[in-house]
Amino acid sequence: MKNSISIVIFLFVALIGYTQSYEFETIIDLETTDVISQGSTGTCWSFSTSSFLESEIMRITGKKIDLSEMYTVRNTYPKKAWNYIMRQGKTQFSEGGLAHDVMNSVAEYGLVPNNIYSGLEDNATRHNHSEMIAVLRGLLDTYIDNPGRQLSPKWKQVTESVLDIYLGKNVSNFSYDGTQYTPKSFLEMTKINPKDYISITSFSHKPFNTYFILNIPDNFSNGKFLNIKLDDLVDITNKALKAGYTIELDCDVSEKTFSSKHGLAVIPKDVNSKLEALQKVLPEKSISQELRQQEFENYNTTDDHLMHITGMLKDQNGTIYYKVKNSWGKNSDRVANNGYIYMSEAYFRLKTISIMVHKDVIPTEILN
Template identity: 65%
Template sequence: MKNKYFAAVFILFTCLTHSQHYDFKTIIDLETTNVISQDHTGTCWSFSTSSFLESEIIRITGDQIDLSEMYNVRHAYINKSWNYIMRQGKTQFSEGGLAHDVIHSISEHGFVPNAAYTGLMNGRTKHDHSKLVDTLKSTLDNYIKAPKSFNWKKHVNAILDSYLGSNVTSFNYKGVAYTPASFMKKTKIIPEDYVTITSFSHKPFYTNFILNIPDNFSNGAFFNVKLDELIHIVNNALEKGFTIELDCDVSEKTFSSKHGLAILPKDGINLEDAFINISEEKQVTQELRQQEFENYNTTDDHLMHITGVLKDQNGTTYYKVKNSWGTNPKRVNNGGYIYMSEAYFKLKTISVMLHKKAIPKKVFKILKKST
């Protein structure tokens, strides 16, 4: 009888220790603006980078400003069109982009509040760029076939005016007149202060290089560091109060907005159970990360915004990642945030962008020498 009792206790103890529901404790939670939706567009790069810049404005000035995502998108489409034309159509033309495309845009054109440029025309309340991209590409393809037949820049601007609204050169905000450049100056955002960092072994570490991914149409440079250094940079930034722009792969079945989790369970673990109970995760090395990138298992899918850190009851680190898929509880959990495990981040991150002051001094010195 006693043996049966101890056996029952042992089984119960085993179940409890091997089946733990997630219990998260917030370690860092940095201020940001509300979660919104990119709707039916592929412009996560502008939504996430705008969110990142909004947090930067809060950090620098204390002001909360809702920036226009579509103002940046409008200027990026013009740059994409130029790239497509000059490459004679031998490149991708899509809605995709990267964080540095927003930085390039604001360095040339400044930025505006959403109230000054919503990008919503004809009474629309949600964004939908499917026809916009097709119309732009068709126009550009026609020009490539007969390059002297019409002024492509004039046509592209007319299309953008029709779908997103005319370009903004001046506006009023809280009773004050601004241009996009003077408004950016008011926020104290300096585009040159932001750095993109990655970690891949096919290029030398501690150098800048152009990462060959489809959405890097503007040939933006990435500063390359070792994987453990990347983690150190991210953690250091968050501890110092800096949020981080994130480009990563969300195509994995282990990324779930429905559960609000991005995890990397070991092979053989039931995925549905892993979204409910803590499971053992894969060990990620520099070699595995490179392998998954080169065999296309890790792709440039989606950009989001890291705003904090959490830990589960076992002490595992998760990053609090602000998404742009809205807050509908039927589609997303955690109020539109993703809790991303450190293991998932290590394997599936393409790059991060952050303020140069958030980078440890030792790394920043090397970065400055490489530029």
């Protein structure tokens, strides 16, 4: 009889715990720069990875530097254009990209502070690339559709000119804190080595602990990803945060239970409780490697958005959440938690496309 009463009390307490409003306790909160907005652009890949690099610079040198997202964008578009031209328009030409595109740009073109290259022209205060991308795509399509297929090399010059008009002329040297730099020497000052950072994913259609090219639309540069088991992906993420390393994140944000307005991302066990799950703590679905793969292959999990993981929290039931820095601003009725998303581990397990971390946090047996 006593056992029965104990079970009833336990179930009652558990039920109460899963129907309360969210109460979060911070476990880890790593240093990062302010939340800013990517404006009306599809350049989350540059904003999030720049934020990730800013945190890395603080971790390595203690210096707080606001990096230019648009310097990287400016130097990546010509490569996108080349890819589009050489594939005769049979690929995507868009504003999207991935974290390794930033690292490729950093390795080749260096880094620049934001006050030197903002990418904002004519006293604008908000980024908007809709017209620029339309002009570039129209230009490239005109060359591709040339009946004689005799491409003039002028398309490269015209592409550069369009980028100069909309984003500003590129940077070769500048002064920062009283010292003269080139983008490459500025990179050296930050102590960032692009080769130290590795993109990791977890999909079962390729062998684990091997590298492969992830076939998603924004991977125009054919970047390779280290493929590991899902549990290892979560383990590396948790250990990195505990060791003081932040993490670059590429994930799907199309779920109704990803809400910037509520500052929350969860995967409720009951599919009919999606809206309720944004306001009350509900049981979440158990995410397996098989379910993750299934959702990726049926397009329910797609490459939507890149963000920056800077910490860890737990709710009143002990459920783990990641503190994810977004790039949609922080002063809006549509944005909670000052621009951060609290993402449950279940959401992370199901909806993460990839992460990027410093190689030092990856176990040797996996890295080798």
